[in-house]
Amino acid sequence: MPRSVYKGCDDFRQTSAGARERWLAPQLTRRQALMGALGGGLTIWANQAMPFARVFEAAEAQAASLPDARVLVSVFLPGGCDLLDTLPPIGAYGQYADLRGGMKLEAPPALGATGLGIHPSLAEGLNGGVKGLFEAGKVGFMPGIDYANPDLSHFHSRHFWETGLITERAAPGWLGRWLDHHGSRDNPLQGLTLSSTLSPVLATASAPVAALESPSDVALDVWGIGGQQERQMLAAWDRMSAVGARGDGPQAVHDAARLAKSVGDRLAPYAEHDDVDPLAPPVAYPEEDDLGRRLSRVAALVAQPLGVRLASVDANGEFDTHDNQPTELADSLRSVSQSLAAFQADLEARGVADRVLTLVWSEFGRRPEGNESSGTDHGAGGIAWVQGTHAASGVLTEYPSLTDLDRDDNLEVTVDFRKVYASLIEGWLGTDANEVIPSANAYGRLALVR
């Protein structure tokens, strides 16, 4: 079928849009987005009505009670990141070159004495990028990560990774389930998605969570007047909103009207004013890069007393590299490397690096043999890594063989992603993994934290 007018594959386009809706648990649809967000502002999901004033009290209370609480950041590389070009096996370069033909990386830099190389884009950024972080002992790579009998649909595989469950049914995210067990009952900022919509990883059954694109985009916007007159206008807005309303619709309208103003008031200290950004990063992030921008806000908000425990960020790269992988992947990994290197330097400069561990993941790997369009098709045995001052460093899992492929000519899976989840829950968040990952003990553990 001549559907090549579309870049990428139909399944991937679907994954990022419509059809995904039904994969979120029904109780997590917008119906319960008390303060919803599209195009900027703050959205809060909660199971029960929550007076907004309490949100920040709760945030500050949680931060005060656990000032050193550990934070886990999930960074998703959408589309299925290729293992072979991310960490090329220079010890088996001939086999790699045979599989990849003209699209292969020529002379990739070595990754220490591991026998592996690393994509040159991952050496870009502050302090040598991700490669520099590896050399500084702050990155642990997990090649071959996936699950048994991998499903090569973006849609299915991503859902499995998001939920930590191999199920087609709707379910909360694995980090959302952790919050359901161990999170606060009233601080939505504990689980923060840096986007206008909730990350499925952080979808909960009951614990409140929030999505925020930027604290600078939450105040009511008034043109043409300022000072005393603007305050009077907004006071009139408050009076109109404060009126008691009968019925679900009028109630929702008046609640939203009140919240719209109070959110802006409450986040004002974190918003940009007169070109002064109180959350401005102390280090240089890549310019015009969504991933970098979002990570810079994660670093800034983690450093504030807001009780952020879990954060989810999507990379904006093109990892579904069916075509022209050499260029596409190089650009995408450059953004990842520059953004993550800046993020790490930022956390260290703010003095919170010891509290933050980052997991970088993608929904599957790619076929070892390249295709006819200088690209690779969906495969198994992908790549993930942990990053942080307390991350175990090195190559933490077995690199899959390039000769013993599975029956679909894909890489063998050498580590189940649920083993990584269980290890992070116990090793970093310090709670029993069986609460969140069913039969967690069956996967064993990896030492991901030092």
Add this chain to the structure above:
Amino acid sequence: MRGKVATLDFVVNGPPGGAQLRGPEPRVAGRPLDPLNEWGDNVLWWLDRMIRTTHPLQEKLTLFWHDHFATSEQETPLMLAQNRMFRARALGSFRDLLGDVTRDPAMQLFLSLADSTKDAPNENYARELMELFTLGTGYSERDVREAARALTGFTADWHDDGAVTIQYDADEHDDGVKTLLGRRGPFGVDDVLDLVTAHPNHAPFLVSKLWSFFVATPPSRTTVRALVATYRVNDLHIKPLVRAILEHPQLYRNLDAPDLVKCPVVYVAGALRTTHTFIKQDYASWMLTTMGQQPFYPPSVAGWDWGPAWMSSNAMRQRFTLGNYVVEFGRPRVLRGSAPATLTPQEAYALAWSAVGEPQVSAATRAALTNLAAHFFDDLDPRWRDQADWRGEALQSTLRHLLIVCPDSQLH
């Protein structure tokens, strides 16, 4: 004043000779719209129809069908063709509409009906046909599979100019016997559509959904029964059903306290239409997205979440922002010298209310705005008041803005 019956006749039938567009043609940055090629112009094209049409109900039903048969993310020419089809069929026979929807290229591609063949029937369309389009409940997984078999045979032809046409290839159709909704036969496409629309669950499903588009309170069982009878006796035609809903006493119970949350499209189109503001900028298009309803891009095949779900702090913030644009660029713009600072608070309020099309406003809103007018000059030395027209004009802009965005304006 027309009587209620005559008014309803007009609302439902539109003017004799069909809908017309009145008022200036839409333009963006001085150029005519180019819905096929310019991002967002497709949305402006439709909004312009809503603003200028002499038959608004037709556009409302077009919106209803866009949500009901939600199709998303398909090529613009296909989506616009589908939109025209919805408009042409908006108030006609549901069965005819369903036939067109089933053969519609955008829908065929969205729900994988195109290229669903006898060797590999795709269940996507068959499932949504029953779950979301006609029945809701009352069918089994087996019915889905059997309907998918009966719906095989469509193929898509992609043309160089981006157009897609749907063909029917009898060789790719499964002509075997199927068991569907309790009947057996070598069913084909139209048999499936006949069976689902004749199913006892269809009429209650559709009338309840259409009711909820107009009325916040769910219909009573008696109401559903009466509407089902109307729908069936009129051979599944929509116009008599809509008319029955619009004359239902429930609709007139709380006329001065509306309780249905406007969807963003109705809110934006309504704000522009009632203030006689025509499309001259592109803000209305992207603002709809920020409010949570991007036409031609419903979030899933289930359409948008309606009712109170439209409301959130951020969606309300975006609705508030719309007022800036309408007062800056629209008909309610305050002209120099038109609003002296010497107006009484009541006069200032009345001027603003009439400038934005005399919307329905609660006593509380009116009191809050009159109070604002009374105190807007508090920090000004009274001796300077007669020389402070700029302040009077700022007050007018502020009052008009608040009238356009106030909580009352979010409900209908």
